[in-house]
Amino acid sequence: MATDTRVQVRSAPAQPKAAPAPMTTSLPWRPFETLRREFDRLLEDMDRSFFGRGAEAGDDAFWRRAIDWRISPSVDVLERDKAYEITAELAGVEPKDIEISVANGVVTLRASKSAETEHKDAEHFVRERQFGRYERSFGLPADVDAEHIEAHLHNGVLRLVLPRRADAVADRRTITVKAA
Structure with a gap:
């Protein structure tokens, strides 16, 4: 059964206004991150195949290094006549584990997702x-x-609606481009 849940948006105390930043993501583009994950997964599989075991805690193979991937939800950003919309995939995240804040011309989405259970009697195969x-x-x-x-939040998808100010919508106009 699908449920629709509201998430509270908190505003930070007023700060001196700076020029607003354009609507962009704060994370840099990382073209090799997927490739690195695939190599790490391949090496895990080789370790399991050659040595008959998985990567247990404390297993310091020469190729293993500390992994510090930034986990980040996939998002879509839409511009509509009366509002902007940001949708983010947050499957398995509870509304109580989501925080949205607005400060200094930036909206920040924070969420946490924890593993459901500990598998003390089993080893992860994948x-x-x-x-x-x-x-x-x-x-x-x-x-x-x-x-x-x-x-x-509905079915694991967070939808943020960022309405445009009424006066800004009224002032919007299209400029015709003429050939020189």
Whole structure:
């Protein structure tokens, strides 16, 4: 049964206004991260095949290093006439584990997802699901009405609606480009 849950959006205390940043993600593009994960997975499989075991805690193979992947939800950002929308995949995350804040022209989404159970009587054969803390930040366009941002969680998808100020919508116009 699908449920629709509201998530509380908190505003930070007013700060001196700086020029708003364009709507962008704060995380850098990392073209080799997927490739690195695949190599790590391949090496785990080789270790299991050659030595008949998985990567137990404390197993310091020469190729293993500390993994510090930034877990980050996939998002879509839409621009509509009266609002911007950000949707983020947060499957398995509970509303109580989501925090959305607005400060200094930036909206930040934080969420955490923890592993459901400990498997003391079993070893992981394959573990691809990710657990940890998610964080994404977006610069707010100048016309966003930050006091009326809404957030809804439905079937593992978080939808943020960032309404445009009424005066900004009324002032919007299209400029015709003429050939020189």
